[in-house]
Amino acid sequence: MSQKDVSEEGPGQNSATQDSSELDIIKANIESLMRSNQLSKAYELSHQGLKKAEQSGDTGSIFDISLALAGQFLDRNIPDSTIYYSKKARDLADSNEKLKQALNSLGNGHAKAGRSIIAIDLYENVLSIADSLDNDRYSVGVLINLATAYSSQGDHNKGLQYYFEALERSEELGNNEFIAIITNNLGDKYNELENYDQAEYYLNRSKEVSEAEGLQTNLVRVLLNLGNTYMATERYDDAEDAYSKVLSFHKKSGNVTGEIQVIYNLGMLHLARDNYGKARDYLNESFERSREVNILPGMFYSTNGLGELALETENINEAIERYQMGVSLTEETDNPSMKIASYHNMYTAYKQAGNASEALAWLEKGNELEEDMRSLESDRLRAQYETKFDLRRSEQEKQLVELQREQQQAQLQQQRWIIILALSGITILLIAGLILLRINQKRKNANLKLIDTNRQLKDLNQTVQDQKEELERLNNIKTKLFAIIAHDLRGPLGSLQSLLYLLREHDLSEKETNELTANLEKNMLENSSMMDNLLGWAQSQMNGLSINKRVFDLHLAVQSVLDQFTLQLETKGINLVTEVPENTMIYADYDLMKLVLRNLIANAIKFSNSGSAIYIKSEKSGNGMYKVAIEDHGIGIPEKDRAKIFSDEHFTSTGTNKEKGSGLGLNLCKEYVEKHGGSIWFNTEVNEGTTFYFTIDAAEEQELINA
Structure with missing residues (x-):
């Protein structure tokens, strides 16, 4: 009977059983290599195993090895590949147990790619599945991921809350592996918050558990974080000992990136100890090895370290040369944080060299990029x-x-x-x-x-x-x-x-001081005008526009406004001619009308060439209104921009002397004039000039008597 059963199975089934056994061995070996931090061997074996699993059609093994590869790419900081293999596993998941594993891995990929909002959404789904399965152990892992995701968003309180909840559950389960991971993460977080006493406490606890359980991968991370704690608290001997142990681990496992990182840390450690010879040796080694394997961040941070070393030894020219190399390296990457750091280094070097103009140029370049980063982040x-x-x-x-x-x-x-x-x-x-x-x-x-x-x-x-x-x-x-x-x-x-x-x-010359003071006064006036427009717009958006009309002389209002532009007119050499007769009595809101005049005159100055003239005119029309004109002979308005004037679109352009505006002025003018029952328009010719017109009610006889 048994012989007949064997005969009926046939060679095909024996082959399938053999493939399954081989795949089980491969998966066990992959897990063993990962636990012992032999990442390169694990990566190679995983690709071989995946190919064999696909040839045999073993979907269970394809799922397991795809997840393993996703984790390996996560360790190598390649999130796109992590997401690819996680999705591959997700599509093969035939149970909630497998689905939660795939979704958790997918969340890790998005978190590593900086998409923390999507990662948090995935983690919450995983946590819901894990809780429905009463899988407390897996819930702890998801809580760790949620803590990390919230921390990456800058929500440190939420991050710590999830870390402590995960630690409490791990202690209830008696899971030392999770305890080691969580306490290491807490130590790293407290390092980031510069609470070094708490950081050292949790890192030492993680170190003890990792050594007792043989958790080599986590132990390497703990020692690196401890080295950073010792560096921050100036315990350089302890830091060097920790970094040396990490370097030994990376050499054994073949982790080249890890080696370069620790060599750089050792260079910065010796720099902090004023041991300039060793610092230069380590930083040069870090730079050369980064260049051999084309690791741009390693080259960037190493050359910046060498620049800092040059500054410490008062070799300003070498520092500028090193920092300039850092700027060049950032052109090959899309990392704005590295660019900002390189601009700040150039500013520091030129400042120490006493070159105020170059220092200011690099400082402003860094400020502009930071503003762009905030917009991109939004x-x-x-x-x-x-x-x-x-x-x-x-x-x-x-x-x-x-x-x-x-x-x-x-x-x-x-x-x-x-x-x-x-x-x-x-x-x-x-x-x-x-x-x-x-x-x-x-x-x-x-x-x-x-x-x-x-x-x-x-x-x-x-x-x-x-x-x-x-x-x-x-x-x-x-x-x-x-x-x-x-x-x-x-x-x-x-x-x-x-x-x-x-x-x-800086100890500036009288000429430099006068130039900077003139720029300071000009910028203050620009900021004041911007604030007036901004406050006016914000008030109209939130509370509506309130108009308090009264009778007043337009001539006096114009003179009051012109007093604010004395500096700009002198700076650009512009002749402003007022042709508004005295006793031009109008019926309007005095403050709003001054704001309209101020914006239109400021616009005319902004786009006028040096040495030109501006005319302010008024005439009474037959419909009981005054028509006011502000005429300049500047650069005019290009055809493509004319439709944007008075629109709700945020639109602004730079003046003839690179003056800046808020883009709200003309929009406010239109709103205020129309609220008074008037109208506003313009005529323009490129390189000939622009004239803005608006109409406002003339004061009637009874209003003049009342006034």
């Missing part, structure tokens, strides 16, 4: 929220497709029953009728369920669309306000800060 977060919304909508659409599939299956089932009943004959006609009625009822219920689901989905989509439109409207107002504050106001303030810093820190 766009990146908005894109993540939109991606999250699209994923949710995709899930809803999948549910709808599933309901449609159920309906189709019900219809197919109905057809099968009809065929069977038809063949049964007349004798079971009554039974067939009852069964048909029951099936029809099922189909009706399925249709009703589908209709109800469609209605709910439609209502949900409409609600989401309404909310999206409202959020977009509010976000446009917020974005416009923040863009003006961040770009048009923070930029001049940053320049003011830089000018004040140079005045305070």
Whole structure:
């Protein structure tokens, strides 16, 4: 009997069993290599195992090895490959147990890529699945990931909260591996927060557990973090000992990137100890090895370290040369943080060299890039929220497709029953009728369920669309306000800060002091005008516009406004001619009318060439209104920009002397003039000049008597 059973299985089944056994051995070896930190061997064996699993059609092994590869690419800091293999595993998941593993790995990939919002959403789904399976051990791992994701967003309180919750659950489970990982993460977090006592406490605890459990990979991370703690607290001997142990581990495991990082740390350690010879040796080695394997961050940080060493030894020219090399390296990468660091280094070097103008140029370049980074970060977060919304909508659409599939299956089932009943004959006609009625009822219920689901989905989509439109409207107002504050106001303030810093820190000549003081006064006037416009716009957006009309002399109002532009007119050598007669009595809001005049005159100065003239004129029209004109002979308005004038679009351009504005002035002029019942328009010719006109009510006889 047993011989017959063997015979019936045949050679094909024996081969399949053999493949399965070989794959089990491969997976066990991969796990063993990963635990012993032999990453290169694990990576090579994983690719061999995946190829064999795909050839044999073993989906379970494909799932396991894909997850292993996702983890390996995560350790190598290659998030796109992590996401690819995680999705491959997710598509093969045939149970909630496997699904949670794949989604957790996918969340890790997005977190490593900086998409923390999407990662948090995935982790919360994983935590929900793990809790439904009563899998406390897996829940701890997800809590660690959530803590890390929130920390990467800068929400340190939320990050610490999840770390401590994970630590408490791990202690209840008695899981020393998790305890080692969590305490290491807590130590690293406290290092980041510069709370070095807490950092050392948790890192030493992680070190003890890792050594007792033989957790080599975690032990390497702990020793590196401890070295950083010792460096920050100036315990250089302890730091050197920790770094040396980490370097030995990386050499044994073949982790070249890790070796380069520790060699750089040792160089910076000896620099801190004023041991300049050893510092130079380590930093040069770090740079050369980074160049051999083309690791740009390693080359960047090493050359910056050498620049810092040159500054310490008062070799300014070498420092500038090293820092300039760092700037060149950043051109080959899209890492804005590295660019900002390189610009700051150039500023520091030129400042120490006493070259104030170059120092200021690099400082302003760094400030501009920081502003751009803030805008990009805002766009990146908005894109993540939109991606999250699209994923949710995709899930809803999948549910709808599933309901449609159920309906189709019900219809197919109905057809099968009809065929069977038809063949049964007349004798079971009554039974067939009852069964048909029951099936029809099922189909009706399925249709009703589908209709109800469609209605709910439609209502949900409409609600989401309404909310999206409202959020977009509010976000446009917020974005416009923040863009003006961040770009048009923070930029001049940053320049003011830089000018004040140079005045305070440097022994400048009288000529340089006068030039900087003139720039300071010009920037203050620009900022004052921006603030007036910004406050006026914000008030009209939030509280509506309140107009308090009274009778006053337009001639006196013009003279009051002109007093504010004395410096700009002298600086650009512009002749401003007032042709508004005395006793030009109008009926309007005095403050708002001064703001309109100030913006239009400032605009004329801004776009006028040095040595030209500006004319302010008024004449009474036949409809009981005055027409006021502000005429300049400057550069005019290009054809492509004319449609943007007076629009709600945030639009501004640079003046003939690179003057900046908020982009709100003309928009406010239009709003205030029209609220008075007047109108505003302009005529322009490129390189000939521009004239802005507006109309305002003349004071009637009774109003003059009352006044």
